[in-house]
Structures are given as structure tokens and as C-alpha cells.
Amino acid sequence: MKEFIRHLKEFLREHVRDYAMFIALLAIMAVFAALSGGDFLSPVNISNLVDQTGYIAVLAIGETLIIVIRHIDLSVGFLSGFLGAIAAILMQFYHFSALSAIIIVLVLGTLAGLLNGSLVAYLRIPAFVATLAGWLVYRGALLLATKSSGTIIITNKTFNAIGNGFIPDLPFINNILPNYHKLTLLVGIVTAVLIVYFSLKNRAQQIKRGFDVLPIDIFLIELLFIDALLLYITFTLAAHHRGISWTFVIMIITTIIYSFITNRTVLGRHIYAVGGNPEAAALSGINVKKITLIVFASMGFLSGLSGILFASRLQSATTTAGTLFELYAIAGAFIGGVSAGGGVGKVINSLIGAFVMSTLTNGMNLLGVDISLQYIILGIVLAGAVIFDVATRSKGR
Numbered sequence: 122m123k124e125f126i127r128h129l130k131e132f133l134r135e136h137v138r139d140y141a142m143f144i145a146l147l148a149i150m151a152v153f154a155a156l157s158g159g160d161f162l163s164p165v166n167i168s169n170l171v172d173q174t175g176y177i178a179v180l181a182i183g184e185t186l187i188i189v190i191r192h193i194d195l196s197v198g199f200l201s202g203f204l205g206a207i208a209a210i211l212m213q214f215y216h217f218s219a220l221s222a223i224i225i226v227l228v229l230g231t232l233a234g235l236l237n238g239s240l241v242a243y244l245r246i247p248a249f250v251a252t253l254a255g256w257l258v259y260r261g262a263l264l265l266a267t268k269s270s271g272t273i274i275i276t277n278k279t280f281n282a283i284g285n286g287f288i289p290d291l292p293f294i295n296n297i298l299p300n301y302h303k304l305t306l307l308v309g310i311v312t313a314v315l316i317v318y319f320s321l322k323n324r325a326q327q328i329k330r331g332f333d334v335l336p337i338d339i340f341l342i343e344l345l346f347i348d349a350l351l352l353y354i355t356f357t358l359a360a361h362h363r364g365i366s367w368t369f370v371i372m373i374i375t376t377i378i379y380s381f382i383t384n385r386t387v388l389g390r391h392i393y394a395v396g397g398n399p400e401a402a403a404l405s406g407i408n409v410k411k412i413t414l415i416v417f418a419s420m421g422f423l424s425g426l427s428g429i430l431f432a433s434r435l436q437s438a439t440t441t442a443g444t445l446f447e448l449y450a451i452a453g454a455f456i457g458g459v460s461a462g463g464g465v466g467k468v469i470n471s472l473i474g475a476f477v478m479s480t481l482t483n484g485m486n487l488l489g490v491d492i493s494l495q496y497i498i499l500g501i502v503l504a505g506a507v508i509f510d511v512a513t514r515s516k517g518r
Contacts, residue, residue: 124338141509142457142473146480153484161484164361171358172284174479175368176201176430178472180450181457182379183423185471186416188454189396191463192241192248194417195447196233196255200424202443203259204230205432206266209273212280219280227425233259234421238414256447264440273438284433287363288370301356302364309355313348320344368430372472375426379468392416397464452499453478456506477502 153161160166180197187194204226211217211225233255240251267273275281291303298306320340327334335343358365383389394402395412403409427446432438457474459466481502485495 142470142477142506146473146477149477149480149484153480153487157484157487161487162357164357166483166487167354167357168361168363168366170476170479170483171372172366172368172434173483174476175284175372176427176434177446177449177453177479178372178475179375179423179430180427180446181453181471181475182375182468183420184447184450184454185457185459185466185468186379186383186392187248187420188451188459188461189392189463189466190413190416191396191399192413192416193451194237194248194252194420196237196252196259197420197424197427197450198443198446198448199256199259199263200230200233200421200443201428201431201446202438202441203263203266203428204425205428205442206263206273206438208280208429208432209275209438210266212275212277213273219277222277222280223429226429227422230421230423230425230428231418232421233424234418235414237421238417241417242410242413259443263442267438267440271440275432275436275438280429281433281436283367283371284430285436286367288365288367290364300362301359302362303359305359305364306355308365309352309359313351313355316348316351317344368434371426371430375423376468376472383468388412388415393464449478450475452503452506455503458506461507474506 150161180201183197184194207229208222208226211222212219217225237248237251237255240246241248287302288304288308290305291307294303297303324334324340334340358369383392391402391407391412394405394407395409399409402412428443431442431446435442453475454466454471455461455474456477457466457470457472459471478499481499482495485498490498
């Protein structure tokens with residue numbers, strides 16, 4: 122027992138940045154569950170919480186990489202809203218299919234990101250200034266796009282299903298667990314098994330190569346915690362009858378892809394190298410300007426994806442779409458542990474940071490907290506996250 126406690130203390134001390142927000146999210150959810158009499162954890166509310174987080178989460182992932190390379194992008198909120206309006210205009214006024222509109226929006230978002238990246242990388246304009254200019258331009262462009270009607274109603278059912286639809290169930294086993302969405306259960310259980318398999322396989326490979334690994338007791342507790350949380354979410358969403366939403370699927374796929382890029386590819390290593398020390402990265406042969414361009418282009422692409430998710434969820438494009446999106450995304454990234462000093466930050470943690478922001482908003486709305494107090498509480502949480510970041514970095518020196 123003493124050995125386990127020692128291992129646990131060492132693990133928490135070394136990984137406090139990675140797990141603090143997981144613990145904070147669980148604590149926040151527990152508080153809201155108690156204050157709401159359990160309503161917060163109801164399947165319907167959890168499903169709504171997931172869908173409310175989607176369009177902010179993909180932006181937070183993009184902002185994570187932007188901040189990692191020591192920049193900031195303020196334009197993403199209204200770029201997201203403007204691109205959602207473009208999708209609505211293409212489908213409603215020019216009769217484009219949903220797929221065509223989505224592809225065009227994603228391409229336009231990527232081009233907008235390339236423009237920001239070019240200003241920052243090649244003209245050496247501070248990212249704050251360049252993207253603030255974009256914020257103003259896209260705000261005006263959104264107002265122009267919606268000027269004639271104010272709100273553009275989207276009637277394309279395929280497009281609207283992205284933000285409001287759910288994955289189909291397995292109709293041939295209706296008699297088994299009739300009150301649950303079977304495909305959601307199957308996906309969750311298979312994922313939990315795969316996590317165990319690949320975690321054990323990865324640990325065995327690390328031991329074989331002589332790398333340091335977690336003590337077996339801490340490793341098993343970590344694995345148990347992850348799978349227990351995953352299965353809880355799975356059964357909660359499955360109890361909603363409609364199961365996993367397409368928004369959730371898109372959000373998870375985006376997280377997996379970006380986690381793979383940042384953790385398993387040369388591009389990912391170069392991104393963190395540039396963020397850690399741009400001068401040293403350049404001297405080692407890394408094209409810093411190219412990396413900057415790629416990261417900003419990625420941010421533009423994710424802005425387009427965010428615009429699609431939001432417009433689809435609302436089934437319309439409005440003059441206020443995108444308002445404060447960039448601030449919630451940046452806050453989610455910082456709450457998730459990305460460092461303002463660059464070079465530090467994980468995609469999965471920023472996803473959790475986005476959920477912290479959405480959970481606070483959702484819970485306070487459920488309890489009827491005044492909007493003025495909501496902003497104050499969100500501000501305090503963000504300040505606390507940055508203070509925590511500074512404190513943990515100072516201890517690590």
C-alpha cells in the first residue's frame with residue numbers, strides 16, 4: 122500500500138498538467154449534478170452538452186496548435202459564422218448540394234487560414250494584429266451576407282442532419298436492451314476493448330525498447346479510469362435512445378486525427394519544435410515559415426468545419442453567428458493546459474478544456490444563473506487555468 126501511495130504521488134506530481142482538467146471537469150459535473158437534483162446528468166442533457174461543445178471543440182483544437190507555435194488567431198469566430206452563412210447561401214439561393222457546399226466552405230476556410238499565415242510568416246505582421254483585422258473583415262462580411270433577410274433558414278435535410286442527426290441503430294436486435302441504442306453500446310464497448318489492447322501493446326513495446334513506463338499499479342488505475350469514464354458516457358448516450366450524434370462523431374474523428382498528427386508524425390514534432398524554440402528549430406533545418414503557414418491553414422479549415430456544425434445545429438445562418446467563438450476556443454485551449462509560452466499543449470486536453478467551458482455554461486443555464494454572473498464565473502475559471510499553468514511551469518524549472 123505504501124508503494125502504491127508513493128507511485129500515485131509521483132504520478133500526480135509529474136502529470137499534474139495532463140490530468141488536472143480531467144479532474145476539474147468531473148468535479149464540475151458532480152457539483153452541477155448535485156445542485157440540479159440529477160437533471161444535469163440526464164441522457165438528454167448530456168447529449169445536448171456534447172452537441173453544444175462540437176463547434177467550439179474543433180476551434181479549440183486548431184487554436185491549440187496556433188498557441189503552441191506562439192501565435193493567436195482572433196478571426197476564427199466570425200470566420201466560422203461567415204462560412205456557415207456561405208454554406209446557407211449556396212444551398213438556399215444557388216441550390217448546391219450539401220456535399221458541394223461543405224467542400225467549398227472547407228476550401229474557403231483553408232484559403233482564409235493561408236492568408237492569415239502568409240501575413241504572419243512572410244510579412245511578419247503580429248498574429249494578433251493580422252487576425253484582429255480578419256475578425257473585423259469577417260464580421261462585416263457576415264453582416265453583408267445576411268443583410269437581405271437577417272436570418273437564412275436552411276432547409277437541406279442532409280446538411281441539417283450533421284448538427285441534429287444521430288447514427289442509426291441496429292434494427293435486427295430490437296429485443297435486446299430495448300431501452301438502449303445498441304450501436305452506441307457496441308461502439309463504446311469495442312472502443313474500450315481497443316483502448317485496453319493498444320495500451321497493453323504500447324506498454325510492452327516501451328519495456329522492450331528500454332523506455333521508462335508507469336508502475337503497473339498506476340498504469341492499471343489509469344486504464345480503468347479511462348475505460349470507466351468511456352463506458353459511463355456510452356451508456357448515458359445509449360439511454361437517450363437516439364445514441365451518438367453525428368456532431369460527436371465528427372468531433373471525435375477530428376480529435377483522433379489531430380492527436381495522431383501531433384504525436385506520431387514529423388509534422389507534429391516540427392510544430393512543437395517551432396513552438397519550443399523557433400530560432401533553434403530554424404537552425405536545425407525546420408522551415409518555420411512553412412510550419413506557420415500549415416498551422417494557420419489548419420485553423421482556417423477547422424473554422425469552416427465549426428461554421429458547418431453551428432449552422433447545421435441552428436438550421437440557419439444568423440447575423441450573430443460566431444460571436445465569442447474565438448474567445449471560448451482560446452479559453453478551452455488554455456484551460457486544457459496549452460502554454461502561452463509555446464511548445465506545450467495537447468489536443469485531447471484542449472477537447473476537455475472545451476468541455477469544461479460548455480459544462481459550466483450548460484450547468485449554469487440549467488440552474489438559471491444570471492448571464493452577467495456566468496461571464497464573471499467563466500472569467501475566473503480562465504484566469505485560474507492560466508495561473509495554474511504558470512505555477513506548474515515554475516515548479517518544473
